[in-house]
Amino acid sequence: MDVHTVAAGVTIEDVVAAHRADLRTQAPYDVRYLRYWFDESRGRIFCLAEAPSADAAIAVHRQAHGLVADEVFQVQEGS
Amino acid sequence: MDVHTVAAGVTIEDVVAAHRADLRTQAPYDVRYLRYWFDESRGRIFCLAEAPSADAAIAVHRQAHGLVADEVFQVQEGS
Numbered sequence: 249m250d251v252h253t254v255a256a257g258v259t260i261e262d263v264v265a266a267h268r269a270d271l272r273t274q275a276p277y278d279v280r281y282l283r284y285w286f287d288e289s290r291g292r293i294f295c296l297a298e299a300p301s302a303d304a305a306i307a308v309h310r311q312a313h314g315l316v317a318d319e320v321f322q323v324q325e326g327s
Numbered sequence: 328m329d330v331h332t333v334a335a336g337v338t339i340e341d342v343v344a345a346h347r348a349d350l351r352t353q354a355p356y357d358v359r360y361l362r363y364w365f366d367e368s369r370g371r372i373f374c375l376a377e378a379p380s381a382d383a384a385i386a387v388h389r390q391a392h393g394l395v396a397d398e399v400f401q402v403q404e405g406s
Contacts, residue, residue, distance in 0.1 A: 286402055286403055292400050322369075
């Protein structure tokens with residue numbers, strides 16, 4: 249799970265476009281960006297990905313659109 | 328999406344127990360805690376819920392186990 253803090257004025261359309269770029273970019277990194285959530289009023293994005301490492305997930309964001317997350321957490325999902 | 332920062336030593340079993348308490352507690356608040364993710368090494372929990380308000384989601388955590396989140400974000404999911 250990564251967390252981005254983004255500037256005021258970033259819209260859901262911007263986030264959708266960035267996510268699509270992630271999807272086009274991720275395969276060579278063995279990363280799968282799965283879901284994402286956006287708080288437009290507070291400028292926060294959460295991206296859930298399966299990745300062999302945090303660095304791999306970061307590399308996808310960097311290549312796809314350059315908007316790397318502020319923090320990356322290596323999470324397990326509860327059940 | 329809420330974010331909890333928890334002390335070292337908190338385990339996935341602790342988080343599972345807290346989530347189950349949320350599930351038992353949420354109905355009168357019209358809240359549904361859906362999924363959650365835990366970074367044990369960094370002590371961070373992310374909880375995704377559907378709720379009529381942030382306050383309603385907070386109230387469930389408070390009644391269920393008292394462990395309220397540090398931050399609550401009103402997110403929309405991207406597609």
